[in-house]
Amino acid sequence: xxxxxxxxxxxxxxxxxxxxxxxxxxxxxxxxxxxxxxxxxxxxxxxxxxxxxxxxxxxxxxxxxxxxxxxxxxxxxxxxxxxxxxxxxxxxxxxxxxxxxxxxxxxxxxxxxxxxxxxxxxxxxxxxxxxxxxxxxxxxxxxxxxxxxxxxxxxxxxxxxxxxxxxxxxxxxxxxxxxxxxxxxxxxxxxxxxxxxxxxxxxxxxxxxxxxxxxxxxxxxxxxxxxxxxxxxxxxxxxxxxxxxxxxxxxxxxxxxxxxxxxxxxxxxxxxxxxxxxxxxxxxxxxxxxxxxxxxxxxxxxxxxxxxxxxxxxxxxxxxxxxxxxxxxxxxxxxxxxxxxxxxxxxxxxxxxxxxxxxxxxxxxxxxxxxxxxxxxxxxxxxxxxxxxxxxxxxxxxxxxxxxxxxxxxxxxxxxxxxxxxxxxxxxxxxxxxxxxxxxxxxxxxxxxxxxxxxxxxxxxxxxxxxxxxxxxxxxxxxxxxxxxxxxxxxxxxxxxxxxxxxxxxxxxxxxxxxxxxxxxxxxxxxxxxxxxxxxxxxxxxxxxxxxxxxxxxxxxxxxxxxxxxxxxxxxxxxxxxxxxxxxxxxxxxxxx
Amino acid sequence: xxxxxxxxxxxxxxxxxxxxxxxxxxxxxxxxxxxxxxxxxxxxxxxxxxxxxxxxxxxxxxxxxxxxxxxxxxxxxxxxxxxxxxxxxxxxxxxxxxxxxxxxxxxxxxxxxxxxxxxxxxxxxxxxxxxxxxxxxxxxxxxxxxxxxxxxxxxxxxxxxxxxxxxxxxxxxxxxxxxxxxxxxxxxxxxxxxxxxxxxxxxxxxxxxxxxxxxxxxxxxxxxxxxxxxxxxxxxxxxxxxxxxxxxxxxxxxxxxxxxxxxxxxxxxxxxxxxxxxxxxxxxxxxxxxxxxxxxxxxxxxxxxxxxxxxxxxxxxxxxxxxxxxxxxxxxxxxxxxxxxxxxxxxxxx
Numbered sequence: 001x002x003x004x005x006x007x008x009x010x011x012x013x014x015x016x017x018x019x020x021x022x023x024x025x026x027x028x029x030x031x032x033x034x035x036x037x038x039x040x041x042x043x044x045x046x047x048x049x050x051x052x053x054x055x056x057x058x059x060x061x062x063x064x065x066x067x068x069x070x071x072x073x074x075x076x077x078x079x080x081x082x083x084x085x086x087x088x089x090x091x092x093x094x095x096x097x098x099x100x101x102x103x104x105x106x107x108x109x110x111x112x113x114x115x116x117x118x119x120x121x122x123x124x125x126x127x128x129x130x131x132x133x134x135x136x137x138x139x140x141x142x143x144x145x146x147x148x149x150x151x152x153x154x155x156x157x158x159x160x161x162x163x164x165x166x167x168x169x170x171x172x173x174x175x176x177x178x179x180x181x182x183x184x185x186x187x188x189x190x191x192x193x194x195x196x197x198x199x200x201x202x203x204x205x206x207x208x209x210x211x212x213x214x215x216x217x218x219x220x221x222x223x224x225x226x227x228x229x230x231x232x233x234x235x236x237x238x239x240x241x242x243x244x245x246x247x248x249x250x251x252x253x254x255x256x257x258x259x260x261x262x263x264x265x266x267x268x269x270x271x272x273x274x275x276x277x278x279x280x281x282x283x284x285x286x287x288x289x290x291x292x293x294x295x296x297x298x299x300x301x302x303x304x305x306x307x308x309x310x311x312x313x314x315x316x317x318x319x320x321x322x323x324x325x326x327x328x329x330x331x332x333x334x335x336x337x338x339x340x341x342x343x344x345x346x347x348x349x350x351x352x353x354x355x356x357x358x359x360x361x362x363x364x365x366x367x368x369x370x371x372x373x374x375x376x377x378x379x380x381x382x383x384x385x386x387x388x389x390x391x392x393x394x395x396x397x398x399x400x401x402x403x404x405x406x407x408x409x410x411x412x413x414x415x416x417x418x419x420x421x422x423x424x425x426x427x428x429x430x431x432x433x434x435x436x437x438x439x440x441x442x443x444x445x446x447x448x449x450x451x452x453x454x455x456x457x458x459x460x461x462x463x464x465x466x467x468x469x470x471x472x473x474x475x476x477x478x479x480x481x482x483x484x485x486x487x488x489x490x491x492x493x494x495x496x497x498x499x500x501x502x503x504x505x506x507x508x509x510x511x512x513x514x515x516x517x518x519x520x521x522x523x524x525x526x527x528x529x530x531x532x533x534x535x536x537x538x539x540x541x542x543x544x545x546x547x548x549x550x551x552x553x554x555x556x557x558x559x560x561x562x563x564x565x566x567x568x569x570x571x572x573x574x575x576x577x578x579x580x581x582x583x584x585x586x587x588x589x590x591x592x593x
Numbered sequence: 594x595x596x597x598x599x600x601x602x603x604x605x606x607x608x609x610x611x612x613x614x615x616x617x618x619x620x621x622x623x624x625x626x627x628x629x630x631x632x633x634x635x636x637x638x639x640x641x642x643x644x645x646x647x648x649x650x651x652x653x654x655x656x657x658x659x660x661x662x663x664x665x666x667x668x669x670x671x672x673x674x675x676x677x678x679x680x681x682x683x684x685x686x687x688x689x690x691x692x693x694x695x696x697x698x699x700x701x702x703x704x705x706x707x708x709x710x711x712x713x714x715x716x717x718x719x720x721x722x723x724x725x726x727x728x729x730x731x732x733x734x735x736x737x738x739x740x741x742x743x744x745x746x747x748x749x750x751x752x753x754x755x756x757x758x759x760x761x762x763x764x765x766x767x768x769x770x771x772x773x774x775x776x777x778x779x780x781x782x783x784x785x786x787x788x789x790x791x792x793x794x795x796x797x798x799x800x801x802x803x804x805x806x807x808x809x810x811x812x813x814x815x816x817x818x819x820x821x822x823x824x825x826x827x828x829x830x831x832x833x834x835x836x837x838x839x840x841x842x843x844x845x846x847x848x849x850x851x852x853x854x855x856x857x858x859x860x861x862x863x864x865x866x867x868x869x870x871x872x873x874x875x876x877x878x879x880x881x882x883x884x885x886x887x888x889x890x891x892x893x894x895x896x897x898x899x900x901x902x903x904x905x906x907x908x909x910x911x912x913x914x915x916x917x918x919x920x921x922x923x924x925x926x927x928x929x930x931x932x933x934x935x936x937x938x939x940x941x942x943x
Contacts, residue, residue: 074601441594441627449599504823505783506628506811511636515603537605552827566599574628574811 001526001546003555006497009431012583015560016028016492016542018081021068023405023589025429026050028065028081029493035087036446036486038479043088045098050587052122052168052404053147055160058086059474060151060279062250062399070490073539074515074562077454079488080477087482089160095167100129102173107131109418112193114138114182114358117145118400119199119391121168122407123414126590128173130415135186136174139181143169146201146392147400149229150251152258153470185359185387195386195414198373199403200358202392206351208246213304217311221304224255224349231258231469240344242266244314246301247349248278253288255347260291261469268341271315272331273296274321287473291462300331302338304346313342324351352397372396379407379413379423388413411590427528436494436567436580443580445494446487447567455485491565495583498556500547505554509578510534511568515562518569523555533559598622609635610646620670625660630782630808630823631730635667637785638699638728641792642669653689653696657682657711660737660810661703668701680711683718686725687909692918694910697796698725705735708744708763715765719772722800724908726792729803730782732810733821740813751818766900767886769803770879775906776802777882778899781826782809790838790865791899797838799860800906807895813931821893831894839864859904876902924938 004011014020018028027046034043043258061082069078109132113120116138142148143165147156162210170174182188188196197373205223208214214221220240220320224231224247230236239262245255248271259267269288271278275297278285287293299316306312317339319331359365366374366383373382373389380388390406392398416423436444458475465471477485510518516534523529529544530537536560537544570578598619606614618639623632626695642652647890652672656662658679665674673696677685686700707715718727745765746758748766766936769777776798780788795802807826809815815822820829857865857877882901889896916923 074604447595449601451600504628504811505816506630506809506823507633507636507783507785508628511632512598512623514599514601516606517603535605535607538605551824562601562603564599564601566595568595568598571595572623572627572632574626 001524001544001557002550004543004545005228006545009585011543012495013429013585014398015495016583016585017068017070018065018079019493019585021064021440022051023064023219023402024051024408025585026065027493027584027586029489029491030584031088032079032081032084032486032489033445033491035084035488036483038091038483040088040091041093041095041098044092044095046451047085047088048095048099048167049589051401052125052407053118053400054085055089055164056147057400058082058084058089059156059160060147061085061401064401070492070562071488074490074564080454080457080485083457083474083477084482084486086476087479087486090476091479091482096129099167100125100130100170102128103131105131106133106173107418109133109194110135110192112137112188112191112196114185114196114198115145115200115391115393116140116143116176116178117199117201117391117403118147118545119393119403119407119410120145120197121165121201122404123197123390123411124174125168125171126408126411127414128168128171132173132418134174135177135193137177137180137182137435139179141178143176143178145199146225149232150225150254152228152231152254153584154257154261154465154473155254157470157472173355182358185363189363189387193386194418195388195389195419195443196241197390197410197414198393199389199391199407200356200393202352202354202397204353204355205348205366206353207348208301208350211301211303212312213306213477216306216309216503217304220311220345222345224251224347225352227347228254228258231262236262238262239264242343243268243345243347244341244343245269245347245349246475247271247351248273248280248297249349250280250284251352252347252349253280253284255349256288256293257291258469259345259347260293263572267293269293269295270299270301270316270341270344271295272300272319272436273329274298277321277329291466298331299339305340311346313340314346315340352392356393370396371523376423378409378426380410381413381423386417408587408589412588412592415590427592429588430586430592431583432584434582434584436582441571443567445491445580445582447491447494447565447580449490449564449566450484450487452488453483453490455481493583494565494567494584496544496545496558496563496565496569496580497579498547498558499577499579500550500556502575503547503550503556504577505552506574507548508572510521512568512572514566514568515564517559517561517563519557519559520550520552521557522553523549529557530559533557535559594804595622605811609643611648613643613646615639615643617671618649618669620665620667623664623667625663626736626810626812627659628811630732630806630810631661631664632667633782633785634728634788634806634808635664637792639668639786641796641852644789645793645796647796650666651695651697652699654699654701654920655686655689656701657703659703659706659735660732661701662706662810663732665701666880680706680709680714681861682706682711683707683723683727684705687718687721687723687861690723690725690909691915691920693921694724694915694917698723700725701729702727702729704729704731704743704745704765705707706732707759708765716768719769719774719803721803721909722773722775723904724800724910726795726804727803730808731765731805732808732814732823733819734810735816736810736813740810746814747820750820751816752814753816753819755816755818764886764890765805766803767883769801769805770882770901774801774803774901775903776800776899776929777901778802778804779895779897780804780806781830781895781897782806783823783827784830784897787897790836793838794836794859794865794899795860796904797861797863798904800908826895829893831889831896832898836865836899857902857904865899865902876900877904879903
C-alpha cells in the first residue's frame with residue numbers, strides 16, 4: 001500500500017465516525033467535551049452553527065451519528081450523542097448575543113424561499129447573515145413545516161420549536177409571508193428574485209385508494225401525516241377507543257402514540273413486513289411498545305370492513321417473507337385464514353410522496369421519472385440555474401438533518417451564483433490541528449476510557465403523559481448523568497499521528513495498544529495486508545493508516561477500526577513518533593472563502 | 594499519565610485452545626520508561642504463554658531486583674509470583690521447584706541481578722539444571738540507579754554519558770554453556786519474530802533454559818555508540834540459524850529440504866526445526882557453540898538465536914531421584930509410612 005496521505009483533510013475526517021456520518025458534519029466530539037466541562041453555551045453554539053436546530057434535533061433527530069459511533073464496535077451501545085445535544089440546549093445560557101445577525105447594509109440580492117421548513121430556514125439563516133433579503137412563503141400560519149406538523153408535542157414541545165425558529169426569523173432580513181399558498185411558481189419567478197429555493201417537503205401521505213371499503217369507511221380512515229397536522233392545529237382532539245395504525249415508519253410511531261393520548265385505549269400498529277425490517281428507528285419503536293402499543297408484523301391489509309356505513313375493522317392476510325438469491329424480499333401468504341382486527345379508526349402511515357402541484361412543465365423545471373426535480377447533486381441547482389431544491393423536496397423523504405445539510409449547501413450555491421462565481425468552485429472545509437501534549441505523559445483531552453454503560457434518559461410517569469399530548473415524555477439527562485454519558489465519548493477527533501522519521505521501532509506502541517490496532521509489518525497490497533495484521537482488519541469501511549518505509553524495511557500499519565484514541569501509544573512512545581493531535585473539521589457555510 | 598490500560602480489547606481478538614484471549618495473560622500497565630526493551634519481552638512472554646494455551650495458574654514467575662525484576666507485574670497477572678531479594682531469584686526458584694515440580698517456573702532477572710550480585714546463585718542454579726526458564730533482560734546498565742555500566746556492558750561501548758566501558762564484559766550465554774546449561778539462547782527485544790519461538794522452545798525444554806535477551810535501555814544506554822542500543826544491535830545482529838518452533842499438537846505441514854533443515858525434538862514432543870546456514874555448524878555441539886560465539890565476537894557481531902541445545906537433559910529432580918508427586922501433594926500417609934517400612938529400611942542398611 002502507498003503511505004497514507006494525512007494531509008488530505010478527508011482522511012482524518014473519516015476517522016471521526018460520528019461527524020463523518022452526520023449530513024451536516026457537526027463536530028460531535030468537540031461539543032461532547034464541552035459538555036463534560038460544563039461549557040453548555042459553547043457546546044450549543046457549535047451545534048447551532050452547524051445544524052441550526054440543536055434543541056429540536058437533540059430530541060427528534062434521526063441520529064445517523066449513533067450507529068456510526070465507534071463505541072458500538074468496541075462495546076455495544078453508542079454514546080447518546082443526540083440526547084447530549086439536548087443537554088447542551090437545556091443548560092445553555094442566553095445565546096442571543098452569539099447568534100448570527102443580519103447586517104444593516106444589505107447586499108442588494110433578493111431570494112425567495114418556498115416552504116418554511118428546516119431546509120428553507122437554514123438557507124434563510126446562512127444568507128440573511130450575509131446581507132441577503134429573503135422572502136419566506138408558507139401556506140401555514142407559522143413556520144416549521146413538518147417539524148411542527150408531523151412531530152407530536154410530547155416529543156418536541158412547541159416552546160422549544162418556537163425559540164429556535166425565532167432565532168432565525170428574528171435575525172433581520174427575512175420577510176415572512178405566512179398563510180400564503182404559492183399556487184404557481186411562475187408567480188414567484190416573475191418577481192425578479194436573484195434566486196429561488198424550494199423546500200416544500202414531501203407533503204403527500206400515501207393512501208390505499210383501491211382497497212375495498214376505503215370509500216365507505218372514509219370518515220374513520222385518515223392519512224397519518226394529515227391527521228398529525230390536524231392534531232397540532234387542534235382540528236382533531238379525539239380518536240376512537242380502538243385504533244389501527246398501518247405502517248412501520250417513524251410517522252406510524254408518532255400516530256400510534258398520539259392516538260394513545262387522544263383517547264385510544266386499544267391502539268395497534270400493523271406492519272406488512274417482518275419487525276426487523278421496519279423503517280422506524282429502534283428507539284421510537286421501543287417508546288411505542290412502552291406505551292402498551294403492540295406491533296403486529298407480517299400482515300398485509302385486504303379490506304376495510306364497513307357495516308351499516310360504519311367502519312368496524314380491517315381484514316389482513318398473514319404473510320411470511322421469502323428471499324431470493326439476490327436477497328430481494330417477497331411477502332408470501334402463509335395460507336392461513338384472513339385475520340379480522342376490529343377497530344373504530346384507522347390511521348394510514350405507509351409512506352410519503354413528493355408533490356409539486358405548483359410547478360408545471362411550462363415553468364421550465366425538469367422532473368425525472370420518479371417525479372423529483374432533476375438536480376445537480378453538488379449544487380442542488382435545478383434545470384433553471386437560479387432555482388434550487390432542498391430537504392425532502394429534493395431527493396424524496398429524508399430527515400431533518402439531511403434537510404439542514406441541503407440548506408447549507410444550497411445557500412453556498414446561491415451565494416456563489418449571486419456573486420457570478422462558478423457554483424462548482426466551492427469553499428473548502430476549515431481544518432485545524434491542535435497538539436494535545438500537556439506534560440511528559442499527560443494530555444489536554446480526557447484520555448481515560450470509561451466502562452460506564454449508556455445512560456438512560458429519565459421520563460415522566462406514563463399515566464401522566466398519556467393524559468396530555470402536550471407533556472413531553474423525556475425529561476432529558478440531568479447534569480450529572482449528562483457528564484457520565486459525555487465521558488463515554490472516545491474522542492475520535494484526537495488523532496493518532498505517526499512520524500516515521502522519529503520511530504526507533506521499539507514496539508512499545510504495539511505492546512501497549514489495548515485493541516491491537518498497531519502493527520509493524522512488511523508492506524503488501526491492501527487486501528493481503530488486512531489479513532496479515534495482529535487482528536485481521538475485516539471492517540472494510542475503516543481505513544488502514546500506513547507509514548513510509550522504516551529502517552528495518554517494514555511499515556507501520558494501523559487499523560483505524562477499533563482504536564480507542566486512548567493515547568497509550570503516544571504515552572509509551574520514547575521518541576514522540578506518535579502524537580495525539582486534535583483535528584477539527586468544520587463544513588463550509590455560505591460566505592466562507 | 595495513565596495508571597491503567599483501558600479495559601476494552603479488540604472484539605475479534607483470537608482465542609487460544611483454552612478459550613482465553615490474550616487479555617487473560619496480561620498484567621498491570623508497565624511503569625518502565627516509554628520504549629523500554631523490557632516491555633517487548635513482556636509482550637512476547639504474554640504471547641508465548643497465550644499461544645501455547647498454558648493455563649496462567651500453572652506458571653510461577655520469580656524475580657530479583659531491578660528494572661527487569663519489576664516486569665513480572667506486567668504479565669501473567671493470574672499466575673503465582675515471588676519478587677525476591679537482589680540476585681536471589683535462583684534460590685527461591687529452586688525451593689519452589691523442589692516443593693512443586695508441576696508448575697512452570699519462569700525466572701526473570703537482569704544483567705545486574707545475574708552478572709553481579711547474583712553471579713554465584715546463577716552459576717549454581719545452572720549447574721544443577723533446575724527445570725526452569727531463566728530470562729535475563731540484558732541492557733548493559735543499571736537503569737534503576739541512573740545507568741551505571743553493568744558487568745555485561747561490552748568493553749569500549751559508550752553509553753549516554755560518553756565514557757567508554759573499561760572492563761571486560763561477561764557473556765552470560767557462554768558462561769551458561771560452560772556451566773552445563775542444556776538450552777542456551779540469545780534474543781533481542783526488538784526482534785519478536787525470533788524471540789517468540791525462542792521463548793516457546795525454552796518453555797518446552799526440560800531443565801535449565803537460559804535466555805539472554807538484549808533489551809535496550811532507552812533512557813541511559815541507547816546511544817548509537819552503545820553495543821546495547823536499538824540501532825547497534827540491529828546493525829550487528831547475526832542469527833545462528835533461523836528456526837521454527839512446532840508444538841507437539843501441531844502437525845508439521847511444511848516440507849523441509851533435509852539437507853538444510855535439522856529437526857530437534859524436545860522432551861514434550863514438540864520440535865524445533867533449524868534452518869541451517871551454509872557456513873554454520875549445528876548447535877547441539879557444545880564446542881562449536883562456544884566457537885561460534887567467540888568468532889562472532891571477533892567480527893564485532895552479536896550472535897543470536899538458539900546457541901546451544903541438548904534436548905535429552907536430566908534436570909535437578911532426575912539427578913536427585915525425587916518423588917514424582919509434588920511435595921505439597923504428599924500427605925502424612927506417604928511421608929510417614931509407618932514402623933514396618935522404617936524397620937525394612939533400617940534392615941536394608943545393616
